[in-house]
Amino acid sequence: MSDSELLELQMQGKDWRALDKALVTFFREQQKLEPALALLIGQCSFALAQGHLCLPLKSMSQHSQQEWLALMALYPDLFELSENRNQPFVYANNALYMRRYFGYQQQIALYLQQSSQRSQQLRQAIDPALLKNLLDPLFPVSATKSADPDWQRLSCAIAASSSFSVITGGPGTGKTTTVVKLLLVLQQLQQQQGATPLTIQLAAPTGKAAVRLRSSIRTTLDKLPASAEMKSQVPTDVSTLHKLLGARAQSRQFKQNAFEPLALDLLVVDEASMLDVELMAALLSALPAHARLILLGDKDQLASVEAGALMAELCQWAEQGHYLAETAAWLNQLSAAAIPADLISDTGKALEQQIGMLRVSHRFDPQSGIAKLANAVNAGHSAEVAAICRADYADLQYLEATDFKHLKQFVLTGKAKEEQKEAAGFSFYLNTVRQSPSLEAEDQVIDLWAQQVLADFSAFQLLCAVRQGPMGVEQVNLSVEKMLHQAGLIQHSSHWYAGRPVMVTQNDYALGLMNGDVGICLLRPYQGKWMLAVAFASEDSSKAVRWVLPSRLQQVETAYAITVHKSQGSEFRHAVLVLPDNFSPVLSRELIYTGITRAAKLFSLICAKPDLLTQAVERKVQRYGAIRLDS
Numbered sequence: 001m002s003d004s005e006l007l008e009l010q011m012q013g014k015d016w017r018a019l020d021k022a023l024v025t026f027f028r029e030q031q032k033l034e035p036a037l038a039l040l041i042g043q044c045s046f047a048l049a050q051g052h053l054c055l056p057l058k059s060m061s062q063h064s065q066q067e068w069l070a071l072m073a074l075y076p077d078l079f080e081l082s083e084n085r086n087q088p089f090v091y092a093n094n095a096l097y098m099r100r101y102f103g104y105q106q107q108i109a110l111y112l113q114q115s116s117q118r119s120q121q122l123r124q125a126i127d128p129a130l131l132k133n134l135l136d137p138l139f140p141v142s143a144t145k146s147a148d149p150d151w152q153r154l155s156c157a158i159a160a161s162s163s164f165s166v167i168t169g170g171p172g173t174g175k176t177t178t179v180v181k182l183l184l185v186l187q188q189l190q191q192q193q194g195a196t197p198l199t200i201q202l203a204a205p206t207g208k209a210a211v212r213l214r215s216s217i218r219t220t221l222d223k224l225p226a227s228a229e230m231k232s233q234v235p236t237d238v239s240t241l242h243k244l245l246g247a248r249a250q251s252r253q254f255k256q257n258a259f260e261p262l263a264l265d266l267l268v269v270d271e272a273s274m275l276d277v278e279l280m281a282a283l284l285s286a287l288p289a290h291a292r293l294i295l296l297g298d299k300d301q302l303a304s305v306e307a308g309a310l311m312a313e314l315c316q317w318a319e320q321g322h323y324l325a326e327t328a329a330w331l332n333q334l335s336a337a338a339i340p341a342d343l344i345s346d347t348g349k350a351l352e353q354q355i356g357m358l359r360v361s362h363r364f365d366p367q368s369g370i371a372k373l374a375n376a377v378n379a380g381h382s383a384e385v386a387a388i389c390r391a392d393y394a395d396l397q398y399l400e401a402t403d404f405k406h407l408k409q410f411v412l413t414g415k416a417k418e419e420q421k422e423a424a425g426f427s428f429y430l431n432t433v434r435q436s437p438s439l440e441a442e443d444q445v446i447d448l449w450a451q452q453v454l455a456d457f458s459a460f461q462l463l464c465a466v467r468q469g470p471m472g473v474e475q476v477n478l479s480v481e482k483m484l485h486q487a488g489l490i491q492h493s494s495h496w497y498a499g500r501p502v503m504v505t506q507n508d509y510a511l512g513l514m515n516g517d518v519g520i521c522l523l524r525p526y527q528g529k530w531m532l533a534v535a536f537a538s539e540d541s542s543k544a545v546r547w548v549l550p551s552r553l554q555q556v557e558t559a560y561a562i563t564v565h566k567s568q569g570s571e572f573r574h575a576v577l578v579l580p581d582n583f584s585p586v587l588s589r590e591l592i593y594t595g596i597t598r599a600a601k602l603f604s605l606i607c608a609k610p611d612l613l614t615q616a617v618e619r620k621v622q623r624y625g626a627i628r629l630d631s
């Protein structure tokens with residue numbers, strides 16, 4: 001097929017977005033572009049929609065790399081090949097970037113390189129004996145001496161001696177526990193050096209993740225052996241990143257930036273797999289030069305919907321360690337067990353010395369169904385995945401169904417087998433919705449009831465892989481509403497009614513609601529009358545909930561079912577993953593893993609065709625656009 005024919009096919013087809021097509025039309029009109037280059041530009045723009053940072057020329061097999069370069073050289077105002085004249089497209093690393101994204105990539109790469117230099121200096125300045133004294137009470141050596149090092153302790157030591165660090169680990173591996181201990185260690189180091197306490201900020205990409213981290217930090221801090229004074233120097237409030245940076249309506253620019261940096265010495269960002277390059281670049285711009293940055297997250301989870309898979313890139317070799325001999329020697333001084341030889345490498349990069357991976361889950365028994373399934377999915381062992389699904393685990397349920405309409409009993413009770421104890425279907429939270437306080441009840445009582453409804457709602461969540469089709473978010477939500485209405489659990493099956501769960505789909509700065517926030521519409525007493533209002537979890541720890549009138553909520557969707565992407569940063573007692581009835585390109589190992597790891601106690605998989613599960617597990621997401629970790 002010729003370049004013209006291919007271009008025509010894309011311009012008429014459904015793959016490219018309207019934006020990609022408009023860009024092509026614009027440049028064709030403005031620059032009288034060759035069809036081949038129009039195709040290249042369209043594909044480069046489309047690559048961003050798929051989460052890539054750039055378009056590698058090797059993925060455009062119509063021409064050789066040399067031919068592409070020769071073609072681009074004909075339009076020096078459009079493509080930067082060597083001299084930067086602010087052209088809209090940049091050729092670098094054998095790939096084509098849109099200028100803005102090339103800028104983000106460069107900024108992040110430069111930060112990482114500088115952070116490695118600063119970290120080396122920081123490590124040399126720390127007395128290992130002093131650090132060991134601080135680590136010992138927080139990470140006691142276990143009585144049953146293990147041959148494996150305590151990775152929480154070592155990750156804490158890595159982060160304590162780095163200006164930038166990453167702590168990665170699966171669910172329940174102790175990321176929060178480790179970071180709280182780290183903050184205590186750092187504040188004690190400050191005290192011992194006669195310096196003022198560090199100004200620390202905690203942040204997460206979504207409101208839900210922020211609320212979850214806040215409660216988890218409080219519980220962790222309560223349990224730790226440290227003086228009340230030291231504990232008071234560890235913050236427990238967690239902000240969303242957008243709030244911290246001062247997001248503004250209708251603007252890409254944040255209030256906090258290089259000219260008005262954040263007033264902090266240390267920033268911890270949880271759920272970092274959700275960070276896209278644009279947000280990361282904004283964050284780095286606003287970070288004061290002396291400040292430390294610590295990213296926490298699970299490298300195996302789905303990456304952000306936007307361009308870039310930062311966490312996965314940073315932690316590409318976390319499993320293998322790649323620690324240099326000198327890093328291992330430094331860490332071994334602080335540890336009861338030495339770093340295993342297979343994690344030491346003489347080609348480890350500087351940045352890899354700043355990454356700690358937690359390897360043991362303290363929440364899931366390794367023999368539990370959820371742990372086994374998550375591990376098998378992560379390893380891409382599709383036959384084992386299929387076998388685990390069919391085996392009889394107390395914390396797993398597997399259902400085959402091609403249409404959600406037939407799952408009424410499951411939707412009400414959450415049970416696929418009668419003996420299931422942890423199951424809670426939607427009737428569970430709707431029961432709490434019905435137990436509304438009396439018309440005369442005080443605000444505090446009403447707020448506590450709403451808080452309980454929100455907590456009970458998170459006992460059961462449907463997670464769909466896709467939006468369309470009989471197993472997609474839209475149809476599943478409609479089916480659930482119908483089922484609940486028929487069962488008499490909700491009074492209406494459309495629009496606003498008591499019990500309707502909604503998810504915000506666009507940031508609303510006026511209301512202080514962020515994309516992904518979940519609220520529940522309730523019939524609540526207000527000044528002696530009944531009124532419908534939507535309760536959202538409050539980020540402000542002094543309030544139980546925030547109330548918003550339904551009429552003020554323009555951008556919301558019903559949320560019995562949400563996409564797996566939107567569920568990141570949340571945890572549910574019983575999470576249900578609903579796979580589509582046909583193959584979709586969104587199906588991947590990361591998606592299935594993210595779905596499974598949303599479950600705290602029980603995981604159910606609803607699968608139309610077992611083959612689709614196999615295909616998904618065998619497909620790993622590939623994203624183009626390395627942040628060049630060669631420093």
Ligand SMILES: Nc1ncnc2c1ncn2[C@@H]1O[C@H](COP(=O)(O)OP(=O)(O)OP(=O)(O)O)[C@@H](O)[C@H]1O
Binds near residue numbers: 170171175362363
């Ligand atoms: N070393 C440990 N020994 C025993 N229990 C631990 C240890 N570390 C953490 N835990 C417990 O395991 C649970 C999970 O820990 P934590 O919340 O820190 O993990 P996490 O990785 O942040 O989890 P997630 O991101 O999945 O919420 C907590 O109940 C915590 O108290």
